[in-house]
Amino acid sequence: MPAPPKTNDDAVVGAALDLVARGGVDALTMPDVAQAVGVKTPSLYKRFESRDALLAAVERRALEMVADRLARVPKGRGPKEHARALATAFRAFAHEHPRLYPLVFTARADDATQAARTKAVATLLETLGHLAGTEHALHAARTLTAFLHGFITMELSSAFRLGGSPSDAFDYGLDLFFDRFTERLERQA
Amino acid sequence: MPAPPKTNDDAVVGAALDLVARGGVDALTMPDVAQAVGVKTPSLYKRFESRDALLAAVERRALEMVADRLARVPKGRGPKEHARALATAFRAFAHEHPRLYPLVFTARADDATQAARTKAVATLLETLGHLAGTEHALHAARTLTAFLHGFITMELSSAFRLGGSPSDAFDYGLDLFFDRFTERLERQA
DNA sequence: CGAGGTTGGCTAATTCATATAGCCTTTGCC
């Protein structure tokens, strides 16, 4: 029934994501997105209810990028190595996409976003189950994720100004976390 | 030489802070601030170069609130108790001012902001020196701060949706951190 | 094969916030 579309939802989200990646959230303007996909501004509203709805879609896409990235981390030798590799991959994503990273933990509580988030941590949760025990996996995952997110946010916001190497501090924190599970693991072995 | 001012910088920042506290950063609009302090919009530009400059001042004020709050935490029995109390106070601030908290770690690198930040962590840094040893104080402070910030951000953004008590997870993470220093402390005693 | 409904585009227009220009008043000081 329709007329020939000049673009599609995915392309719009892609263009928006690109703008955010380059200039941060403020760079996401409807005129710029429209130009990028080759339509006039009002046409975007046929696809997304508002700029905010589009931003939500962009956030979801960013979340999927993270989830994808984490899913590709090889299991490697054991749960400890895997968990550590996940942490490193997460941080690497943030360094590669510093303007995208902040989108990952915004206060959006809609179902679609939460689902994407859940998927992103699934791998971590499973691996930490092996490390901390299933009954503590959730607490452990929250602790580790909180550390990672906090560390990265501070790093990206230039909060580390008192000298010293941030990467060393990162390793320090990771060691502190994982050392906790060393004994448990050796007992299992 | 001047004419009688109808307001002053502090009042403007206060009004702006109030707006942010109620409605988040987006609620900080120049017309609303102007109305709150009883002047017309353009007059604000005689005091602050731009909305962003005003926001920077608000962020600094929020940072000062945090620093103040932390400085009031009693030293109590020992460094471990003090550090734990600092962590709790920090989280309490975030819960009391959920719209203000996100301002604390924004990516603003100007000197004034950094100075305010430095002051806010000074107490923590000192106490962690006692716990982790002076040479590791910075790493330890970064690890703890990262955990706190990450945890709080996730908490405020409703990222904890998989059930379980966030407060329990918080204690779990804090225990994991502080247990590390128990042995060291007992050796000293 | 033509009528119609639907999708998705467009132009025009509205609203609202940031920001600038330029003017005017008050008042401390000489």
Place this chain on the structure above:
DNA sequence: GGCAAAGGCTATATGAATTAGCCAACCTCG
């Protein structure tokens, strides 16, 4: 008494978000 500067004000420009209303294309049915 007059002047310089701070700080207010009105009028405007700019630009983003969003809505209204129109139009064309294309698939489906009769």
